Amino acid sequence: MFQFNKSSGQASRLLLVLAIIVFVAVIIVFLVMRMITPAPPPPGPEPIKVVMPVYDIQLADIKFIFESSRDLGNTLRASSAKGQYTSYLKDMTTTERFIIVTIGAQNKGKVNISDRSWDIGNIIDSEGREFVPVDPYTVSPWIPDDSSCQALLQPEFEPTPCTKIYKVAKISTGLKVTVLTGKDNDPNSFSGGDLETGLLDLIVR
Numbered sequence: 001m002f003q004f005n006k007s008s009g010q011a012s013r014l015l016l017v018l019a020i021i022v023f024v025a026v027i028i029v030f031l032v033m034r035m036i037t038p039a040p041p042p043p044g045p046e047p048i049k050v051v052m053p054v055y056d057i058q059l060a061d062i063k064f065i066f067e068s069s070r071d072l073g074n075t076l077r078a079s080s081a082k083g084q085y086t087s088y089l090k091d092m093t094t095t096e097r098f099i100i101v102t103i104g105a106q107n108k109g110k111v112n113i114s115d116r117s118w119d120i121g122n123i124i125d126s127e128g129r130e131f132v133p134v135d136p137y138t139v140s141p142w143i144p145d146d147s148s149c150q151a152l153l154q155p156e157f158e159p160t161p162c163t164k165i166y167k168v169a170k171i172s173t174g175l176k177v178t179v180l181t182g183k184d185n186d187p188n189s190f191s192g193g194d195l196e197t198g199l200l201d202l203i204v205r
Helices: 002-036 138-142 185-190
Strands: 054-060 061-078 090-106 116-126 160-168 176-182 195-201
Touching: 054 176, 054 195, 061 138, 061 160, 061 176, 061 195, 090 116, 090 138, 090 176, 116 160, 138 160, 176 185
Parallel strands: none
Antiparallel strands: 054 061, 061 090, 090 160, 116 176, 176 195
């Protein structure tokens, strides 16, 4: 009976020693694996977000569409004005450049949109500089006859062109033009300054 108890105690101690050895071995293996596992690579740079140019935008029922823009240089020449003005007109110059912009406005709704409820506004460059249109009366000899800014828009007619001329700094790039309408295309909202606005990118040739 005594011999059996002695053997049992030795077996228990042997199992305990083996368990400790296995536990220590597991810890060592874990630590070694952690040491030789390469660190995760640092996060890469944020992907570059490509901002696509906007050449048309709809505000309520009016769809504004970029049609054309041209760099006219620093001189509006009398010889390039409409015929009825050329006999007495003089060249108009600026230290910077003249840009002529035409935007179309189309009624995508089902009823007429009243006149004086929409327009095109300032040019804005990539630095946030704003350039206002030249006084329409002053540059009217160089504005096409079909320009009808703020005109009544009938449903799904061809876009009505609106053309304006601006003086813009030579260094300015990334030009956009503001388009605007009264809230819900309402002329009273337009005259009262309750506006919906958007920006169209310009391709200046």
